[in-house]
Amino acid sequence: MSDVLHVIRPIGDRRFPDLAEVWRFRDLCGALGRRDVTLRYRQTLLGVVWVVLQPLIAGGLFTVVFGKVAKLPSDGIPYFLFAYSGFVAWTAFQNALTRSSGSLLAQASLVTKVYFPRLVLPLSSLWSTAVDFLVGLTSLAVLLAVYRVAPGWPLLTLPLWIALLHAMGLGLGTLAAALSVRYRDLQYALPVLVQLLLYASPVAYGTAAVPARFRALYVLNPLAGTLDGFRWSVAGTAPPSTLSVTMAVAGALVSLAVGLVFFARFERRLADVI
């Protein structure tokens, strides 16, 4: 008698995703990720150019509006470099969030035809986010050289900020992915919320530019410490406060945990409602 490999029962929803199983499907995760990257860079001739162009345009726009018109301070580095580095980091978070949140609905045909841990979909979307980010980071390095700004030892902390940006984006993204299957209008609301968050975070301006009486409240935004930290590590601006870094780490962990727990609860009902 051979062993039972799987018993399928009407058990309730899971409390947490089966990460060991997700790991067994790592090849699928890679294949889907590679597909996204291939398509992104093959279909649009401008593939790579576009990824660089986005922060360039946003940086230029911010320079005119906030640097020249509003004359916001930029922590001792050229404002364009300030805005560009902020936008490269912000884009990593935004892409991680929006791509993972749309991954289920965009691939509904897979969900209804094949079994695999559904978490593979938002996870695999990180692949193209990461590749885009590397392109952005490379262009940032060029820009630093052009402006003759040399990062010092804080550069060693760069992996931490990168991890936080992606973790926060993925956490909120998985939460939104599960919710948007149930509530279809979320996919329309999400871009607006993301846009609001952009202006509530230190991308176009530094935390130092926030009036002192709001600053205690401001650093509660986990993105504040993350973005300030990123800019500090690559361009040597003012370091983030201990409180804001604590908030950043806590924010990333909480959003990841909440996202995964929510996702696990919805996972088994997906094929029936999608």
Add this chain to the structure above:
Amino acid sequence: MSSSAAGEMAIGVAGLSKAYRLGVDGGATTFREALIQKVKGSAPAATDILWALKDVTFDIRRGETVGIIGRNGAGKSTLLKLLSRITWPTEGEIRLYGRIGSLLEVGTGFHPELTGRENVYLNGTILGMRRAEIARRFDEIVAFAEIERFLDTPVKRYSSGMYVRLAFAVAAHLDPEILVVDEVLAVGDAAFQRKCLGKMGEVAREEGRAVLFVSHNMVAITALCERGILLEQGRLTADGAAGAVVQQYLRSLETLGVTPLADRADRRGTGALRFESLAIVNAATGGGLVRSGDDVRLEVRYRSDAPSLTNVHIDAVIHGPFDEQLCQLSSTAQRGEFERVPGGGVFTCRIPRLPLEAGTYRVTLYCTVNGDIADWVMHAGSIDVEPGDYFGTGRTNFEGQGHFLVTHAWDVEG
């Protein structure tokens, strides 16, 4: 697994049921609606529960090929989805004694912009193969699909035949102990279908796998499967030798005529257009008595809630006594889609000199509106054809020598 595995348990299904709530639970599908419900304090509307599968029990052993038979809506797809772990049961349990590979669609995840090579890897991993495994069997897959020369061409440039061959080749090289196949053989050319059927049969017999196979093609079921399982309205009503179960299914179809087409529930589609009735009419007499060789018309009465519909495709498939599909009468192939049709009326399909031998033929109706399936009723009705003077000679063919009459002329030269 070695062939010694044949005879061992592969799947145990006990008391399996699956209920769907009609309408999403609670009713709200947007935040907006959910908020309004909260504010108004209105209780969610009572939802109807549909048992897609009810109390189904059976065992399958290694080496068996089992055909799952039933009309649309009988629960076949639900059963496959439960076995494939795409959806979870409401009651009962399934025990899987081995790795399961399911093929509910040909080319799941295929992307038109990717090359054949890239799609093999993508589709293979989606179907549950490891990357290394695909690399090992890559040449075999490509040879099976017969597309060597086009490996690095995006599949959007493939002919539909090549596309299907490649997709099926990947699936045919899955290595599970249990293989679940939905009606995917309806596509692809006949020669390749035979090749795939052969491969599946080989897999079961020689390698001791269990194969579950869903099809509307009773000829394929009888040819491929030793055992048949009949589902009717979510319940298992027959389980035994494939030939006997197919016969029982065909008999059950004969009672179908009792339910008027408009009241049939075993239909699929959005309902944007719904078939109401089907009739065959003798063009000369206007009556229902139709003989081989008569000019006839099929009349399909329909209705719709919309005042008019655009881009409508309709087709009728005529089935023979083994439920095999004899021919398709497709509006799109014959004249292109109907750009606009009124919100209710009658489609007519004229058939000059009806080339069918005497007998009873079941007819499946299918229609799409703007590319979405609007209504699809398997065996929507049947037509009776009486013997007739097709050749104008006063003589008929021998009985049981075929279904079609073909205009022809014999000659001899010395």
